[in-house]
Amino acid sequence: MTKEVRSVEFVVLPTSRAKARKMFRVAGACRFVWNHFRNKNLEDYQKFKKGNGDRPSVSHFSLGVEFTKFRHETDWLRELPANPVKYTLKYLADALKQAIQGKKGFPKPRSRKKTAPSFTLPDTANFRIKKLDRKYGFLRIPLIGWVKLTRKGGNLWENGVPKQVVLRHDGRRWRAFVFYEVEVEERMDDGEVLGVDMNVRQVATSDGHFYFLPDLNKKEARRMWYQRRMARQVKGSNRRKDTKRKLAKVSRKIANIRKNWIHQTTHEIAEKCGTVAIEDLNVKGMTASAKGTVENPGKNVKQKAGLNRVILDTAFAEIRKKLEYKCGRLIEINPAYTSQTCSECGHTDKENRKTQSRFRCVCCSFTSNADTNAAVNIRRLGMAQLHGEGTDISTVPANREIDTRPVN
Numbered sequence: 001m002t003k004e005v006r007s008v009e010f011v012v013l014p015t016s017r018a019k020a021r022k023m024f025r026v027a028g029a030c031r032f033v034w035n036h037f038r039n040k041n042l043e044d045y046q047k048f049k050k051g052n053g054d055r056p057s058v059s060h061f062s063l064g065v066e067f068t069k070f071r072h073e074t075d076w077l078r079e080l081p082a083n084p085v086k087y088t089l090k091y092l093a094d095a096l097k098q099a100i101q102g103k104k105g106f107p108k109p110r111s112r113k114k115t116a117p118s119f120t121l122p123d124t125a126n127f128r129i130k131k132l133d134r135k136y137g138f139l140r141i142p143l144i145g146w147v148k149l150t151r152k153g154g155n156l157w158e159n160g161v162p163k164q165v166v167l168r169h170d171g172r173r174w175r176a177f178v179f180y181e182v183e184v185e186e187r188m189d190d191g192e193v194l195g196v197d198m199n200v201r202q203v204a205t206s207d208g209h210f211y212f213l214p215d216l217n218k219k220e221a222r223r224m225w226y227q228r229r230m231a232r233q234v235k236g237s238n239r240r241k242d243t244k245r246k247l248a249k250v251s252r253k254i255a256n257i258r259k260n261w262i263h264q265t266t267h268e269i270a271e272k273c274g275t276v277a278i279e280d281l282n283v284k285g286m287t288a289s290a291k292g293t294v295e296n297p298g299k300n301v302k303q304k305a306g307l308n309r310v311i312l313d314t315a316f317a318e319i320r321k322k323l324e325y326k327c328g329r330l331i332e333i334n335p336a337y338t339s340q341t342c343s344e345c346g347h348t349d350k351e352n353r354k355t356q357s358r359f360r361c362v363c364c365s366f367t368s369n370a371d372t373n374a375a376v377n378i379r380r381l382g383m384a385q386l387h388g389e390g391t392d393i394s395t396v397p398a399n400r401e402i403d404t405r406p407v408n
């Protein structure tokens with residue numbers, strides 16, 4: 001048995017106006033505190049970056065000490081629960097640390113318009129959850145009171161310990177994400193690996209199965225239509241507000257369909273096999289283009305890359321994240337040439353892939369679906385990595401199955 005964190009999603013049912021107003025105030029305070037301490041640290045950071053300043057040292061703790069002082073002097077902050085607002089500084093401290101290490105840029109300010117209102121109840125915040133059954137439950141937010149919840153996603157963890165709650169407003173309702181610490185049984189390991197080839201609209205597995213994303217074309221066209229219409233309408237007009245509401249609704253629907261699909265697909269994959277091999281996203285992100293891969297580029301790649309890249313990256317990242325906790329083990333392999341190599345004889349050639357979907361080996365005339373072929377290659381590389389061999393596809397004999405002989 002090992003301890004893992006699982007999240008359950010709830011929607012906060014309509015509550016009294018006073019409570020709703022207070023929730024927005026807490027979220028607003030979080031935004032204010034984020035911006036306040038961000039700006040405070042900006043100068044030190046810029047000096048350090050230019051090379052004429054010490055390396056700034058910030059931590060959740062040091063910011064927390066400053067916050068306590070700041071809150072003491074600020075009347076309106078004192079009226080709000082301290083812990084959720086203070087916890088914003090944990091996120092800020094993490095972001096600042098990454099910026100100082102040069103891993104990411106300096107954290108951006110949070111604007112009222114562009115940032116969804118949200119706040120986190122850490123386990124020190126003294127929140128409570130009661131009467132949680134299959135559908136409904138109650139959450140007590142300190143200084144705000146009890147709010148009713150209805151479950152939207154995730155299993156109930158009856159023996160789980162709720163550790164943290166993230167509350168976020170999606171433009172229409174408040175959502176509560178409750179993070180439980182749960183005991184889970186370690187999964188069986190039979191040495192088998194399932195290869196997974198990811199695409200934006202479909203996932204192929206090495207056993208020949210496909211998972212297709214439901215058709216979103218109509219909804220996406222509708223979304224684009226609303227976007228264009230909104231651009232034409234007068235700012236502040238009621239018609240524009242109406243379009244904005246409709247746009248938000250269709251966007252939410254698209255996001256939900258995508259999310260559901262990812263959940264169901266990854267669940268089924270995890271049920272099939274304890275160990276799953278996928279493409280390394282860092283490498284994939286660099287090579288994936290609007291059409292095919294870098295080894296087999298499509299036309300107008302640069303023009304198409306922008307938007308598609310964003311969708312691609314988020315879809316891959318989401319699938320990977322879900323697989324990571326649903327599967328026993330996740331192996332990441334270098335995706336180079338997985339789409340061009342014949343999974344039967346190992347021959348690697350651009351010509352093998354005449355079209356986007358068909359694979360036909362020029363050497364042994366093996367034919368297959370291109371994505372299934374890639375998934376089989378991914379599986380083999382995963383196998384090779386699992387058994388401690390090289391990960392370069394050219395060094396792995398193509399027709400190798402599990403090889404338990406010692407490597408000399």
Ligand SMILES: [Zn+2]
Pocket residue numbers: 342343344345346347361362363364365366
């Ligand atoms: Zn072949």
